[in-house]
Amino acid sequence: MDTKDILRKAFDGERINEQECLQLLSYNDLLELGEVANEVRFRHNPYEVVTFVVDSNPNYTNVCNVDCTFCAFYRKKDDPDAYTYSIDELIKKFKESANRGITTILLQGGVNPDLPFEYYLELVEKTRKEVPEIHPHFFTTSEIIGMSEVSGLSIREVLIKLKEVGLNTIPGGGAEILSDRVRKKISKKKGPSSSWLDVMREAHLLGYKTTATMMFGHIETNEDIIIHLSSIRKLQDETKGFTAFIPWSFKPENTPLEKHIKTYSSPYRYLQIIAVSRIFLDNFPHIQASWFSEGKKIGQVALHFGADDFGGTLEEENVHAAANFINRSTKDEVIELIHGAGFDAAQRDTLYNILKVYHKKPVAQST
Amino acid sequence: MIHFRDKNLIPIWEKLQSGIELTFEDGITLYGSNDILSIGKMAHWLQREKVGDAVFFVVNQKIEPTNICVLSCKFCDFAVKKTSPEAYEMTIEEILSKLNDELMEVHITGGLHPDWEWDYYVGMVKEIKKHFPKIDVKAFTAVEIDFFSKKFKKSIEDILLELKEAGLRTLPGGGAEIFSERVRRSLFNQKIGAKRWLEIHKIAHSLGIKSNATMLYGHVETFEERVNHLLKLRDLQKETNGFLSFIPLAFQPGDTGIKMRNQFTSAIDDLRTIAISRLILNNFDHIKAYWIMLTEELAAVALNFGANDLDGTVGGERIAHDAGAITPMQLAKNKLINIINDANKIPVERDIYYRPLKLYSEKIVGKVSYINTLPFFQNLNFNNYKIFTAPPRQLGFLFKEGFIDAGIISLVDYLEKESDYRLLKYGIVGNKNVKSVILYSKVPLEQLNKKCIAVSDETSTSFRLMQAILELKQGFDLNYIREKISYRKTNLSHFDAFLTIGDDALKFMNNKPEQFKYHYDLAQLWYEWKSLPFVFAVWTVKNTLSESQCEEINQLLENSLKKFFDGKIEIEKFHLSNLKLSSGEIADYLNNLTYRIGVDEIKSINIFREIYDQLKMSNKNIMNLIERF
Ligand code: SF4
Numbered sequence: 001m002d003t004k005d006i007l008r009k010a011f012d013g014e015r016i017n018e019q020e021c022l023q024l025l026s027y028n029d030l031l032e033l034g035e036v037a038n039e040v041r042f043r044h045n046p047y048e049v050v051t052f053v054v055d056s057n058p059n060y061t062n063v064c065n066v067d068c069t070f071c072a073f074y075r076k077k078d079d080p081d082a083y084t085y086s087i088d089e090l091i092k093k094f095k096e097s098a099n100r101g102i103t104t105i106l107l108q109g110g111v112n113p114d115l116p117f118e119y120y121l122e123l124v125e126k127t128r129k130e131v132p133e134i135h136p137h138f139f140t141t142s143e144i145i146g147m148s149e150v151s152g153l154s155i156r157e158v159l160i161k162l163k164e165v166g167l168n169t170i171p172g173g174g175a176e177i178l179s180d181r182v183r184k185k186i187s188k189k190k191g192p193s194s195s196w197l198d199v200m201r202e203a204h205l206l207g208y209k210t211t212a213t214m215m216f217g218h219i220e221t222n223e224d225i226i227i228h229l230s231s232i233r234k235l236q237d238e239t240k241g242f243t244a245f246i247p248w249s250f251k252p253e254n255t256p257l258e259k260h261i262k263t264y265s266s267p268y269r270y271l272q273i274i275a276v277s278r279i280f281l282d283n284f285p286h287i288q289a290s291w292f293s294e295g296k297k298i299g300q301v302a303l304h305f306g307a308d309d310f311g312g313t314l315e316e317e318n319v320h321a322a323a324n325f326i327n328r329s330t331k332d333e334v335i336e337l338i339h340g341a342g343f344d345a346a347q348r349d350t351l352y353n354i355l356k357v358y359h360k361k362p363v364a365q366s367t
Numbered sequence: 368m369i370h371f372r373d374k375n376l377i378p379i380w381e382k383l384q385s386g387i388e389l390t391f392e393d394g395i396t397l398y399g400s401n402d403i404l405s406i407g408k409m410a411h412w413l414q415r416e417k418v419g420d421a422v423f424f425v426v427n428q429k430i431e432p433t434n435i436c437v438l439s440c441k442f443c444d445f446a447v448k449k450t451s452p453e454a455y456e457m458t459i460e461e462i463l464s465k466l467n468d469e470l471m472e473v474h475i476t477g478g479l480h481p482d483w484e485w486d487y488y489v490g491m492v493k494e495i496k497k498h499f500p501k502i503d504v505k506a507f508t509a510v511e512i513d514f515f516s517k518k519f520k521k522s523i524e525d526i527l528l529e530l531k532e533a534g535l536r537t538l539p540g541g542g543a544e545i546f547s548e549r550v551r552r553s554l555f556n557q558k559i560g561a562k563r564w565l566e567i568h569k570i571a572h573s574l575g576i577k578s579n580a581t582m583l584y585g586h587v588e589t590f591e592e593r594v595n596h597l598l599k600l601r602d603l604q605k606e607t608n609g610f611l612s613f614i615p616l617a618f619q620p621g622d623t624g625i626k627m628r629n630q631f632t633s634a635i636d637d638l639r640t641i642a643i644s645r646l647i648l649n650n651f652d653h654i655k656a657y658w659i660m661l662t663e664e665l666a667a668v669a670l671n672f673g674a675n676d677l678d679g680t681v682g683g684e685r686i687a688h689d690a691g692a693i694t695p696m697q698l699a700k701n702k703l704i705n706i707i708n709d710a711n712k713i714p715v716e717r718d719i720y721y722r723p724l725k726l727y728s729e730k731i732v733g734k735v736s737y738i739n740t741l742p743f744f745q746n747l748n749f750n751n752y753k754i755f756t757a758p759p760r761q762l763g764f765l766f767k768e769g770f771i772d773a774g775i776i777s778l779v780d781y782l783e784k785e786s787d788y789r790l791l792k793y794g795i796v797g798n799k800n801v802k803s804v805i806l807y808s809k810v811p812l813e814q815l816n817k818k819c820i821a822v823s824d825e826t827s828t829s830f831r832l833m834q835a836i837l838e839l840k841q842g843f844d845l846n847y848i849r850e851k852i853s854y855r856k857t858n859l860s861h862f863d864a865f866l867t868i869g870d871d872a873l874k875f876m877n878n879k880p881e882q883f884k885y886h887y888d889l890a891q892l893w894y895e896w897k898s899l900p901f902v903f904a905v906w907t908v909k910n911t912l913s914e915s916q917c918e919e920i921n922q923l924l925e926n927s928l929k930k931f932f933d934g935k936i937e938i939e940k941f942h943l944s945n946l947k948l949s950s951g952e953i954a955d956y957l958n959n960l961t962y963r964i965g966v967d968e969i970k971s972i973n974i975f976r977e978i979y980d981q982l983k984m985s986n987k988n989i990m991n992l993i994e995r996f
């Protein structure tokens with residue numbers, strides 16, 4: 001089919017298939033893609049509103065035995081700068097965060113085999129009890145698989161126990177590219193893509209809400225990206241458990257993958273991925289712009305290419321900071337960025353309930 | 368086609384497609400709209416109409432000879448006073464030491480120094496030209512020119528002429544800030560205002576010095592003031608046609624105290640300002656995305672929002688850097704090339720006048736920028752190829768260097784590369800006449816011997832055809848001078864005749880030059896001579912393409928021709944207003960040409976090949992052709 005016809009089909013609200021999506025990924029008229037993605041965006045979210053969450057993203061440990069080649073963050077147990085926080089230390093941090101108005105903690109870490117399952121359970125339980133203002137958005141699928149390994153429990157049992165102590169959302173990290181060809185090369189020990197999808201499926205069936213991420217711009221091909229998008233769309237058809245899709249581009253500095261990847265993925269590519277995923281993932285309520293990895297300006301532009309969520313304010317961001325890419329922001333700045341992009345800003349919680357709307361200044365006036 | 372989210376933009380789109388210039392109100396409507404994608408699509412459309420997929424850059428170096436300035440503009444955190452420990456002054460030797468042979472352009476601006484002599488400035492330009500004759504000098508903003516004129520008690524004309532004499536080529540566009548008295552009084556009340564800035568550029572243009580224009584936005588100005596600024600530039604451009612490019616400059620707050628340090632303009636404001644400039648400044652060829660201030664990432668996106676120039680490698684960018692620009696000081700040429708390729712455009716290395724020197728991209732289709740290629744291109748979908756548009760001679764130059772993979776190429780340029788390229792079945796052919804290759808003369812053709820003829824700087828083949836007719840057939844001895852020829856230009860009167868081609872020739876159709884009573888259609892003269900059609904341009908592809916790829920392209924071309932000539936010829940109004948012709952006149956013109964290469968055409972090419980070889984052998988002709996720009 002002619003690419004123009006595919007775009008028209010998507011514009012009219014019809015679902016496009018994998019082959020058609022592949023064609024869009026190699027289509028070079030960025031603004032045409034953006035126009036259709038924007039149409040789809042307003043179908044899902046008819047208001048000129050962009051949501052964000054006031055969150056922080058600490059890490060409880062950087063010890064990890066998974067050795068992903070793209071990861072600049074992890075350390076071995078005996079490395080001088082290896083760390084693991086105690087539960088009390090973390091709770092103290094969370095309390096500080098709560099005092100600063102933070103509503104969500106996105107907590108991720110390495111997969112540290114020395115931590116017992118009880119550590120995770122206690123952490124969730126204490127967070128709920130002692131810092132009720134905070135919504136725990138804890139643990140990627142890799143860590144959940146790690147918990148299953150240390151405890152000898154099944155994934156489902158791990159998830160049930162976590163749920164009992166108060167966890168009900170999981171971040172979508174660790175998906176990287178859900179194509180086994182790529183995973184074998186960049187994150188071999190994370191297992192095949194089915195392991196990520198299986199954990200998510202179990203979680204959704206137990207009532208968890210989760211996000212889905214995609215890290216592109218390394219060794220993947222367009223076909224790999226299609227496999228990724230298609231897998232999560234299928235799962236979403238089944239479970240409706242995903243709240244948002246968050247693509248971000250790989251930053252090669254300080255990582256073992258660096259020697260294989262010479263250039264940064266271009267902003268043009270990022271916007272193309274945002275637009276194409278908005279078009280293809282017709283069952284995802286939200287697409288999130290990843291301003292912390294793409295830069296604030298490109299983050300703003302992404303809001304006109306299909307994204308309707310600006311992610312978190314990210315008070316602490318160790319993973320990216322380690323790759324020489326420090327990009328912090330505060331709530332005020334995030335609101336200003338959203339306003340600057342031409343939208344009202346709405347603070348949300350982890351489940352995308354709107355907490356407060358910050359209206360932009362009327363237009364027709366200089367900024 | 369555009370799906371407008373903001374329906375208020377539809378009348379603007381209709382105007383643009385009809386080639387009608389936008390009004391102040393349109394500008395305000397555009398700025399008031401949040402439909403940034405539709406604005407971008409309109410701007411991208413106009414950008415591609417103007418320059419195809421080309422994005423220009425120049426290998427250049429910025430020099431700021433001093434940061435000592437007698438003024439203290441509020442937004443400037445570059446300038447200091449003489450007594451400041453940060454003050455510096457460069458000698459001419461120091462300036463020369465910053466230059467090298469790879470550079471094509473040097474950009475010189477700096478503070479208004481209280482003590483420097485006039486000789487120093489003139490000497491600076493002279494010495495640069497002496498040591499680096501290849502480097503073009505772009506120097507001194509209108510603010511500096513005004514300062515020189517007052518300080519050294521010379522008229523603006525004299526200042527500019529002396530600098531031109533020394534080797535200055537163009538003026539940079541700085542110092543325009545925002546054309547608003549209100550803003551001037553509050554931010555830079557000692558600096559020249561709009562009137563003086565425009566006046567200086569107008570004088571420069573009249574002296575043959577081209578220039579750029581800028582607008583500083585994102586401080587305290589209103590949208591109304593921005594739109595007014597653009598309109599004033601458009602008006603002057605109408606008068607002089609002397610601006611090469613327009614550069615919107617995002618205000619960098621830094622420590623200027625006007626805004627908070629990290630309050631950069633929003634990406635959306637940057638993109639729409641570029642797009643709106645593209646749309647309002649319909650008489651500017653080039654809109655620049657100044658990556659140093661925009662960030663590389665956003666500059667890349669801007670190449671789809673109306674910008675077709677990335678400035679250059681730049682070198683030491685003090686003014687923007689000191690005020691907190693977050694991009695690294697020097698981006699290698701390769702980086703610019705990558706940015707442009709990533710945005711699916713063709714990186715074009717240029718000189719100071721935007722003449723293309725090199726292209727850095729794969730899969731380029733060359734397109735002659737004349738209406739007569741429309742039958743091929745209007746319905747052509749060349750999937751993964753990028754289109755490079757230029758007049759025949761420029762295109763031929765790049766073609767001969769091997770940068771063009773396929774395209775419609777002037778015949779003589781193709782003949783130069785026959786061994787590397789394959790002929791397709793299509794071309795631009797004048798049967799018994801062509802209507803767009805015309806020799807205008809004050810005297811009858813028979814009396815042209817020993818005369819001086821102005822030759823359009825766009826032609827490759829037509830010039831050779833004229834030579835063949837006048838020199839070989841008539842046996843004349845002539846002098847030629849390359850000129851930019853435009854129907855609006857009056858300075859052709861000192862020539863005895865002039866040769867105009869392509870769209871320019873069409874514009875003369877209803878605006879016949881009075882003094883030049885005699886006109887000759889070169890295809891007609893050829894026909895009278897050889898009884899054959901004349902092939903002006905041919906479709907050709909690199910030998911490296913396979914037989915089946917050629918066949919595929921032949922098929923594409925056949926289909927687009929069929930589609931174009933099937934039924935009534937539809938020509939976008941946009942082209943009509945450009946050419947000052949009615950749609951019927953253009954249809955007649957296009958119908959009169961033929962587009963297929965058959966037996967007679969091949970015969971004609973073979974005859975012309977011999978003539979061309981003969982012409983090339985006589986050195987005299989080349990000596991007699993004076994290149995002037
Ligand atoms: S990405 Fe996560 S799982 Fe992989 S090495 Fe880094 S911390 Fe470990």
Ligand code: SF4
Nearest residue numbers: 436438439440443446
């Ligand atoms: S902007 Fe120019 S004129 Fe004004 S203070 Fe700075 S250097 Fe001097």
